[in-house]
Amino acid sequence: MKIYTSLLFLFVSISLFAQRPEPEDIIISGTILEQGTNLPLEYATVSFTDRDNKIVTGGITNEKGKYKIEVPQGMYTVQFEFISYKTKQLTKQRLFKSTTLPTMYLAMDSESLDEVVVRAETTEVQVRLDKKIYNIGKDLTTSGATVSDALSNVPSVAVDVDGAISLRGNENVRILINGKPSAMAGFGSTDALSQLPADAIERVEVITSPSARYDAEGTAGILNIILRKEKTLxxxxxxxxxxxxxxxxxxxxxxxxxxxxxxxxxxxxxxxxxxxxxxxxxxxxxxxxxxxxxxxxxxxxxxxxxxxxxxxxxxxxxxxxxxxxxxxxxxxxxxxxxxxxxxxxxxxxxxxxxxxxxxxxxxxxxxxxxxxxxxxxxxxxxxxxxxxxxxxxxxxxxxxxxxxxxxxxxxxxxxxxxxxxxxxxxxxxxxxxxxxxxxxxxxxxxxxxxxxxxxxxxxxxxxxxxxxxxxxxxxxxxxxxxxxxxxxxxxxxxxxxxxxxxxxxxxxxxxxxxxxxxxxxxxxxxxxxxxxxxxxxxxxxxxxxxxxxxxxxxxxxxxxxxxxxxxxxxxxxxxxxxxxxxxxxxxxxxxxxxxxxxxxxxxxxxxxxxxxxxxxxxxxxxxxxxxxxxxxxxxxxxxxxxxxxxxxxxxxxxxxxxxxxxxxxxxxxxxxxxxxxxxxxxxxxxxxxxxxxxxxxxxxxxxxxxxxxxxxxxxxxxxxxxxxxxxxxxxxxxxxxxxxxxxxxxxxxxxxxxxxxxxxxxxxxxxxxxxxxxxxxxxxxxxxxxxxxxxxxxxxxxxxNEKKKRERPGRGNGGDGEEGFEG
CATH class of the missing domain: 2.40.170.20 (TonB-dependent receptor, beta-barrel domain)
Structure with missing residues (x-):
């Protein structure tokens, strides 16, 4: 236990130290846009890694996709990240004076075949070949609520008065957690979902035409609940x-x-x-x-x-x-x-x-x-x-x-x-x-x-x-x-x-x-x-x-x-x-x-x-x-x-x-x-x-x-x-x-x-x-x-140490038009 405590203290210290500007800091600025639409990516992450592969500092973009970060002079690999998008890098960057880096264009990341991206919606829903993705992080009515309550606000989904979940009026819907059957979902029963906090959810995937990757169980389709896990440093x-x-x-x-x-x-x-x-x-x-x-x-x-x-x-x-x-x-x-x-x-x-x-x-x-x-x-x-x-x-x-x-x-x-x-x-x-x-x-x-x-x-x-x-x-x-x-x-x-x-x-x-x-x-x-x-x-x-x-x-x-x-x-x-x-x-x-x-x-x-x-x-x-x-x-x-x-x-x-x-x-x-x-x-x-x-x-x-x-x-x-x-x-x-x-x-x-x-x-x-x-x-x-x-x-x-909204407005939420933070 002491080892874990020491590691935790070390990680926190590194993170805090990395944010301290030195007197010789310079200003590095630039813009990150979505490839194909040229729309700005708000809250995209920019990080600077030195020759020892240690992250020195970083920052995020504003609502216009722009960033301006204080960086100690030196040689860096600059990494650009945004959730669900492919990461890009600029290597061997000699940064010894204030510089504006080239505009970076990030494309959606097809992590698996069942998530081949047809288009990245800039309003409230992402549409893929076999699913629609809704983020519920900004739905005010789920504050203090349960997972079952949160699902009742997802389009195509209905939750009955006794907690029975249906998709398009059909109760034979398969509930998955992070893509797998789980004890969190009560071994097929929905009772457990009324005991878990909605705050744990990042997004809900409504899969009405599941690909062959998924278990064939569930004649109505699949609800895949993705739990929150932070991707920023x-x-x-x-x-x-x-x-x-x-x-x-x-x-x-x-x-x-x-x-x-x-x-x-x-x-x-x-x-x-x-x-x-x-x-x-x-x-x-x-x-x-x-x-x-x-x-x-x-x-x-x-x-x-x-x-x-x-x-x-x-x-x-x-x-x-x-x-x-x-x-x-x-x-x-x-x-x-x-x-x-x-x-x-x-x-x-x-x-x-x-x-x-x-x-x-x-x-x-x-x-x-x-x-x-x-x-x-x-x-x-x-x-x-x-x-x-x-x-x-x-x-x-x-x-x-x-x-x-x-x-x-x-x-x-x-x-x-x-x-x-x-x-x-x-x-x-x-x-x-x-x-x-x-x-x-x-x-x-x-x-x-x-x-x-x-x-x-x-x-x-x-x-x-x-x-x-x-x-x-x-x-x-x-x-x-x-x-x-x-x-x-x-x-x-x-x-x-x-x-x-x-x-x-x-x-x-x-x-x-x-x-x-x-x-x-x-x-x-x-x-x-x-x-x-x-x-x-x-x-x-x-x-x-x-x-x-x-x-x-x-x-x-x-x-x-x-x-x-x-x-x-x-x-x-x-x-x-x-x-x-x-x-x-x-x-x-x-x-x-x-x-x-x-x-x-x-x-x-x-x-x-x-x-x-x-x-x-x-x-x-x-x-x-x-x-x-x-x-x-x-x-x-x-x-x-x-x-x-x-x-x-x-x-x-x-x-x-x-x-x-x-x-x-x-x-x-x-x-x-x-x-x-x-x-x-x-x-x-x-x-x-x-x-x-x-x-x-x-x-x-x-x-x-x-x-x-x-x-x-x-x-x-x-x-x-x-x-x-x-x-x-x-x-x-x-x-x-x-x-x-x-x-x-x-x-x-x-x-x-x-x-x-x-x-x-x-x-x-x-x-x-x-x-x-x-x-x-x-x-x-x-x-x-x-x-x-x-x-x-x-x-x-x-x-x-996190923003109210870690993602750009207007994406993913089936309830309000903005995705909530991930954490």
Missing amino acids: GLNGSLSANYNVPLGSGLTTNINLRTNKFNIFNTTGIRYNDAPGRATFENTYFSETVENPFLTEERRYERLRKGFNTNLGVEYFINDNSSVTATGFVRTGDNGTTTTNTTDEYNRENELAINRVRTEEETEDDTNYQFTLNYTNKFDDNGHELTVDLQYENGDETERSFIEEFTTFGINDIIPTEDITTKEDKKEYLAKADYVLPIGENAQFEAGFNSRFEETATDYLLLQEDITTGGFVRNDDLSNVFTYNENINAVYSQYGNKFGEFSFLLGLRLENTQLKGEVATETDVNSNNPDFDLNFDKNYTGLFPTVNFIYELAENENISLGYNRRINRPRSWFINPFPSRSSEANIFQGNPNLDPAYASAFDLGYLKRWGRKLTLTSSVYYQHETDAFERVQEDTGEVTANGIPIIRTIPINLATNKRYGFEAGLLYNPTKWLRLNGSFNFFKFETEGFYNNVDYGTSNTSYFGRGSAKVSLPAKIEWQTNAFYRGPSSTAQSENEGILSVDIAFSKEIINDNATIGFNVRDLFNTRKRNTTTETDTFLSENEFQWRQRQFTVSFMYRF
Whole structure:
């Protein structure tokens, strides 16, 4: 530890010493522009390295791309850098008097084939062959927010009231962290994203037509979350704190130390949140045998979330072309939830017959950690490179529920108390390599492999009260250990080229998937679940082609066409056949008979830019999915101890799902003080299929749209308003009402622009609620669900040795037209 402390002190001392001007300093000036557009690159980095390969000093460009730096007289190599652009150098520069260096033109850097640059947008979005890139660093409404909150402001993306993430209305979206599956994203679940601070994000890549380099998982596409890592020299970082109402608080630090041999970066956060929620259910049973055919449930959720996360990485530069990066991530949680479920049963005369209160006290302790090792070797400056990644992840979660139910009115049935303990252990191993070979000036070949092995073991123990003795007895019918394995091996290759105004990227990926499930219980589990094969070993091999074309109609206008084939593998909670216990009458049950779904998708896009003020992005898309997943509700034929029919929700494979859609985004910056953007997504889907002799075929249209306005007020105050609306939708059984949500935020720069104070309100009108009506031949169910109430947040961020904006205005941010700082 003393060695690391000494090194840290040494690096800081070097950085500070390098900034001290000597009496014989001279002035070196110049300009840095973007190649092809001649637009200025603001906050590009200029550094001066002496004969001993030590960086003596440096600086950054202003909004006009100009720099003026004091430099001691001497012989230097001058290096010019800007994030996502190729680095250039002027070697053997004899600088002994004030000099203006030649204007430098930097070109975008195609780090890998899937990031072949078609154009670098100077407004709010970067468009590449297979993705759109949004930077959220300047979105005021994400101050003090989580990653899940930040994603809700990204065009094409919608986050449901219970945190479910969808892309273009499709929830089967793959979440990656820095291009890889990660414990940070919760092993496929989105719950973890609601525990990570949004301050950790640099940018979000929306990949609707993924290249062959990416895992074929996710029929909707991929959201790749890129975490912040500083690329400029010296010690810098930020500290942010926030306080919420309902009660909550958080503290996040971002620290980065970079020298010419090391880059050390860390993000650490702690969170404390009290998040109340509510849900109501109203069931009407049509069967004449049900004594009390009208039932209402009202649930109250009191959630206490305490969490810690840290991400520490060390990048070592072996030489100018190769580096090794080791990263460790740890996330812990100590959560508690009290769910109070009040049930009223009414007889046929609509008179209250029974009132019951069911209380579930749930505690959850979880620890997730991840270790990643990356090796990168850039054989030259033209994109010829090899990258190798090794990753290990482990997640342990222990959840205990104590469920009591008692009657306050009506027949006083004695209902046994339940004590449930669920232990879940997840392990994942990942190995991947990617090789990129440029061919000539415009062509590029890429190949690689990917192996991922994941195991989830769920130990479920149900103890029920013995009414006679008062003791607790194990329920052998439901207590079980369910082990689920998902093993994937893949190889791929792809080739891209550009002929004049025409660019293309062709790829093919071969994947083998093995899905294994095994249940261990004290009883014959198959006899109790005759419809399910609880011990299975399935193997699937498939080819997944990708095709992407772009044609540049003009310098600021292009059209694109993409095709890809994808797979949707069932997650462990969709497979596990043992039902939830929060409610006796409304349960969720997994289906081990689920098979993967396959989808083929087409995307036709158009982009037009009018100067630096206005950008239009649009696309028309079509997707055809076979064996598509669908959640259905059905009467199980069983009743509770009180004689109430048990309704279960279960995922099934339907025959087909066809989805048509159109989306458009408009980014408009009419003046320096006003920035506007909006997006709209309209889609229609058609499903066909039967389950248990019930036709679940349906056709439905829906849409969602968002708008954002940001105003720069006097006294360095900024005001932002975001609005989101999801239109009504329906499935074969259910009708969902529309949802409106409005967020507002204010911020002000203080302490010489080194700090920011902010205030925001999420869900200003407290309308973010899901209302659903489900009707079948045997019952009618109406419910309303609100995961989180309106929230007020006060935040403070302090930055040291870094600018508020480290990149030039007008690039990348899907929310406001300016990219935020990286750190």
